[in-house]
Amino acid sequence: MTAPRDQSRGQPGLTPDLLLRAYAMGIFPMAAARDSAQIHWMSPEARGILPLEGFHISRSLSRHIARASVSVSVDQDFEGVLCACADREETWINAEIHALYMDLHRMGHAHSLEVRSGGDLVGGVYGVVLGAAFFGESMFSRQRDASKLALAWLVHRLRAGGFTLFDTQYLTPHLASLGGIEIPRARYEARLADALHRRADFQPPGYAPDAYSVRQRSTQTS
Template identity: 50%
Template sequence: MELIPPQILLGAYSEGVFPMAEDGELQWFSPVMRGLIPLDESFHIPRGLRKTLRKEPYEVRFDSAFEEVMLGCAEREETWIDKVIVDSYTELFRLGFAHSVECWDEGGLQGGLYGVQYEGAFFGESMFSRKTDASKVALVHLVERLRAEGVQLLDTQWMTEHLTQFGGREVPRDEYLQLLAEAIGPPVTELNIPS
């Protein structure tokens, strides 16, 4: 497989399903408990991170190095981001459905995150840091952007200890699917995607 067709990817997200590569094979997931980060006032910025944000150690950019962010996220001993995943999401980016948030300094790209945006939902895929707090700074800027755009749902797939400090929580699949439907409407069955 060269890449997952955009219609298949977006259709899967609209039904609460997402892909990951495991041992060279594509697997599809719909967790029983889904991680969410709030976009309302319950979003929490830890005190230490507030200090970092005031110092502005990074220049934050959006969508200036999408594939580089994906490759940064894949720089770990075990990764689910293979060439098919990179190529598939890079195509979604080209079509305007995937986005990256990047933290730069004089040394280059130091961290960031990427995900898929469809209608009123943003599906966070992965984040990475090469320097202190870089991915966290990117997340704060993502939340600010999503709020400004009126996005209703920030999905993190699974909840981690790293994300609970921002007010992240888990919801059962049924509740997630209801929130998803409110954010994007009915599941995608057919898309008019420009070639």
């Protein structure tokens, strides 16, 4: 299978199905800027992942999870999370990418997790699901530690649903502080191939998480 070439949504071939093929090959799309019509396909030499059994939080964040007066939901406002992730000075989410991920969400391949405080959307994360792989695309925070809360609840959900790979694309200091690591492309591709042959469920039957269980399944650090 050949890698897709740079192209815009208006050109033949750039479809949700093509995006899923790209993810299955370890490739993901990015636009140069919000107003750019060009979409580039990325496959970094060093790939960021968040090991699901190696996720850790500080004691202060653990206390924040326990005490935060927030509500957490999934797939209740996918577009709201998508727009919030793009609402920054520099973004790789252009109109074409926005439309394509909305298509993937309608197809059941893209999911969001929302964090609300007082009814307001204050944090969240969204990504793509194939097999037992979750490809994290972007996250945002409008309140202190809201994106960390979102990741803690997301990791708990992925574990419960049988996921084996949480792809973060790149490793940032923020993700490294939570246990994120980089692995070589070849090692990533092997883990991806294994995950694609497994089954997982983003909304596992009977799953009813609470703050206590989310804290208990995380490795705490000072």
